[in-house]
Amino acid sequence: xxxxxxxxxxxxxAKAKAESRPKYPRSLPSLPIIxxxxxxxxxxxxxxxxxxxxxxxxxxxxxxxxxxxxxxxNHYLHAKEVLLKKGKTFAGRPHAVTTDMLTRDGKDxxxxxxxxxxxxxxxxxxxxxxxxxxxxxxxxxIICREAASLCETLSTSQDPLLDTALEFNRAITNxxxxxxxxxxxxxxxxxxxxxxxxSQGIVDTVAQESLVDIFPWLQVFPNKDLALLKRCVxxxxxxxxxxxxxxxxxxxxxxxxxxMDVLLRAQLNMENNNSRLAQPLExxxxxxxxxxxxxxxxxxxxxxxxLKWAVLYLLHYPEVQRKIQEELDQKIGFERxxxxxxxxxxxxxxxxxxxxxxxxxxxxxxxxxxxLTEASIGEYxxxxxxxxxxxxxxxxxxxxxxxxxxxxxxGRFLDERGNRLYSPSPSYLPFGAGxxxxxxxxxxxxxLFLFLAWILQRFTLEALPGQPLPALEGxxxxxxxxxxxxxxxxxxxxxxxxx
Ligand code: HEM
Numbered sequence: 001x002x003x004x005x006x007x008x009x010x011x012x013x014a015k016a017k018a019e020s021r022p023k024y025p026r027s028l029p030s031l032p033i034i035x036x037x038x039x040x041x042x043x044x045x046x047x048x049x050x051x052x053x054x055x056x057x058x059x060x061x062x063x064x065x066x067x068x069x070x071x072x073x074n075h076y077l078h079a080k081e082v083l084l085k086k087g088k089t090f091a092g093r094p095h096a097v098t099t100d101m102l103t104r105d106g107k108d109x110x111x112x113x114x115x116x117x118x119x120x121x122x123x124x125x126x127x128x129x130x131x132x133x134x135x136x137x138x139x140x141x142i143i144c145r146e147a148a149s150l151c152e153t154l155s156t157s158q159d160p161l162l163d164t165a166l167e168f169n170r171a172i173t174n175x176x177x178x179x180x181x182x183x184x185x186x187x188x189x190x191x192x193x194x195x196x197x198x199s200q201g202i203v204d205t206v207a208q209e210s211l212v213d214i215f216p217w218l219q220v221f222p223n224k225d226l227a228l229l230k231r232c233v234x235x236x237x238x239x240x241x242x243x244x245x246x247x248x249x250x251x252x253x254x255x256x257x258x259x260m261d262v263l264l265r266a267q268l269n270m271e272n273n274n275s276r277l278a279q280p281l282e283x284x285x286x287x288x289x290x291x292x293x294x295x296x297x298x299x300x301x302x303x304x305x306x307l308k309w310a311v312l313y314l315l316h317y318p319e320v321q322r323k324i325q326e327e328l329d330q331k332i333g334f335e336r337x338x339x340x341x342x343x344x345x346x347x348x349x350x351x352x353x354x355x356x357x358x359x360x361x362x363x364x365x366x367x368x369x370x371x372l373t374e375a376s377i378g379e380y381x382x383x384x385x386x387x388x389x390x391x392x393x394x395x396x397x398x399x400x401x402x403x404x405x406x407x408x409x410x411g412r413f414l415d416e417r418g419n420r421l422y423s424p425s426p427s428y429l430p431f432g433a434g435x436x437x438x439x440x441x442x443x444x445x446x447x448l449f450l451f452l453a454w455i456l457q458r459f460t461l462e463a464l465p466g467q468p469l470p471a472l473e474g475x476x477x478x479x480x481x482x483x484x485x486x487x488x489x490x491x492x493x494x495x496x497x498x499x
Contacts, residue, residue: 022381025071028053028063035064037214045476046209047364047393050074054394060380066214068094070368070387071377074394076401076427078377082369082388086377087434088114092370094387096213098206101229107287108294109439110367117281120266121291125439128262132179133442140340142178143447146171147454148337153187154459154489164487165308168451169196172304175447176296181243182258194235201232203301207477240289259295263288295440301479302362303444307451308482309360310353312470313408314456315463315487320410321456324349325492328457334494338453340446346453347420351413353448354422357430359408360472362479364393366432392429401427459489 028036040063043049050072053061059075073079082090091114099111106112109121132139150171154164173195174184185192205225212218212226219226247260256262267283314321324346331345332338343350369388376382397405402425403412413421431438438444455461463469463485470485 023379025060025062025377025380025382026057028057028061030064033066035066035068037065039063045474047391047476047480050365050389050391051394051397059394060377062386065209068214068387069383069385070389071380071382072389072391073377074391076395076398076425076429079390079392079395079429080426080433081377082390083429083432083434083436086375087436089373089375090369090371090388091435092372094368094370097216097219098210098213098226098229101226102202102206102233102297103290103294104286107284108290110294110298113370114372114435116279117283117287120270120281120283121287122439124262124266125259125291125295128179128259129439129443131256131262132258139175139179139443139446140450142175143450144337144339144454146174146184147451149174150451151454151458154455155491155495162486164311164489165304165482165484166196168307168311169199169300169304171451172307172447173199173300176299178258179299179443180259180292180296181247182261183243191239195239198232198235199297199300201228202236202297203478203481205229205232236293237289240293243292244285244289260288260292263291298438299440299443302438302440303447305362305479305482306356306360306444306448308485309362309474310356310448310452311461311487312472312482312485313352313356313359314461315469315485316472317408320352320408321461324352324452324456325460328453329494332453332457334457338450338457340450342453343449346449347414347418348410349453349456350420350449351410353445353452354413354430355408355410358396358402358428359405360474360480361392361396361430363432364391364476364480366390366392367436369436390429390432395427395429398425398427401425455489458492458495460492462488462490464488 028039030036031038040046040049051074053072054074060071060073060078062069062071064070073082093106093111093113095106100106102108103111109118109125112118112121129139150167153167154162170185170187170192173192177184185195205228207213210225212223243260247258247264251261251264251268256265263283267285267288270281270283314324327346327348328338332342338346366389369390371382371384371386371388374381374384377388382388396402399405412424415421431441431444464487467486470483474480474482
């Protein structure tokens with residue numbers, strides 16, 4: 001009996017010890033220096049690879065990119081725990097060579113870790129966006145002006161090979177120029193072209209988990225991509241500096257016309273108020289410039305890429321395009337232009353936008369989050385400093401949550417009576433969630449709705465005759481890029497006949 005009791009207490013002790021030991025997520029095999037890179041097989045489509053690895057490692061697993069420990073989240077319950085329930089704990093951002101170069105070591109919003117100053121920067125942008133929803137600088141007015149100009153270019157251009165995707169970039173860039181600097185460019189302005197070029201350069205070179213980000217010591221060797229990024233950042237900085245100087249000189253007047261003004265005033269007030277604060281904040285010129293640069297970068301590439309995905313899907317699914325046009329014809333007709341207040345009456349167009357954001361999320365791995373303290377996700381311990389990657393692609397393609405997730409079907413965002421379903425599944429987070437949720441969600445939805453409604457009211461979009469339709473595969477990078485494609489915008493009969 002004594003022996004049995006001793007064994008029992010040993011067994012209990014061992015069990016308690018095992019239970020108190022932290023349980024880490026299952027890990028991909030890893031080697032010194034390179035980490036798990038061999039097991040990633042050089043696949044550049046990280047979102048797809050991370051999705052497929054679930055079969056072997058479960059929906060939550062870890063790996064090492066060089067020496068960086070990463071946890072990959074593929075299920076919405078874990079994603080919501082990270083973003084919503086423990087948002088502040090996981091509100092850090094990692095440092096990386098390319099994003100540090102882009103943001104002057106994280107003085108922006110998107111790539112800055114959680115701090116009081118970061119909160120302050122976010123609040124200023126939020127204030128500016130809510131302020132400009134109304135008033136003379138109403139965002140709706142600006143977007144409609146750009147939509148009208150885009151439609152004009154599409155109908156007057158005789159060039160069958162007009163680069164429509166570039167025209168979308170121009171239109172969205174001008175919306176952001178108006179918001180940030182209350183200024184917009186004419187087509188052909190060399191500064192405008194330089195801006196479009198540097199934006200593309202940044203998209204091409206700031207890749208999540210590029211080699212130089214994984215092994216920062218590679219910077220000492222000549223690097224074509226890094227050199228291009230440096231040149232693009234220099235051009236961007238010259239343009240930002242020019243606007244900064246102009247706005248600073250004009251700040252004496254009472255009016256606050258754009259985001260740059262909002263930030264300059266905040267900087268001024270901060271200098272006056274800091275003496276009363278226990279922890280003074282310093283919004284330096286670098287922070288101010290990087291905040292504007294961030295909103296510009298985040299605002300242009302995401303929205304124009306989503307617009308391009310929408311157009312590409314409409315080329316592949318002409319019946320969806322026809323249905324949107326029928327809805328537009330019935331609810332708006334040809335006598336007036338679409339406006340934001342029409343959103344309620346155009347559920348099929350709204351459902352199409354939601355479906356595009358589901359099937360091709362432009363930010364398929366969000367921006368990496370970092371655990372600011374030791375934490376947990378589900379039953380697993382996550383060490384302080386771990387990068388947490390939310391694989392939005394997996395959430396949006398989860399077969400348990402979505403019927404045939406690979407199929408493009410706007411109908412899944414409608415009920416049986418054709419009314420809009422905002423989120424048919426909890427596994428849908430195109431703009432992220434929680435304290436690091438996208439700052440431009442409202443603006444992006446306005447732009448997507450108005451641009452598509454204006455274009456499809458007037459034009460039918462078609463692939464170029466005799467040319468195969470571009471594939472629907474994306475290219476993973478700072479955004480999920482669409483392969484370049486050309487599209488013919490044919491004026492609809494009602495407009496040709498001058499109705
Ligand atoms: C962050 C999506 C447009 C500004 C994000 C994130 C996503 C996202 C998924 C990452 C959230 C996270 O890391 O947890 C999108 C999509 C857009 C769009 C799908 C368009 C279709 C915009 C626009 C702006 C903007 C128009 C500018 C007004 C930002 C900023 C962040 C962000 C500043 C960083 C927030 C932070 O780190 O605190 N966006 N976005 N986005 N977005 Fe957007």
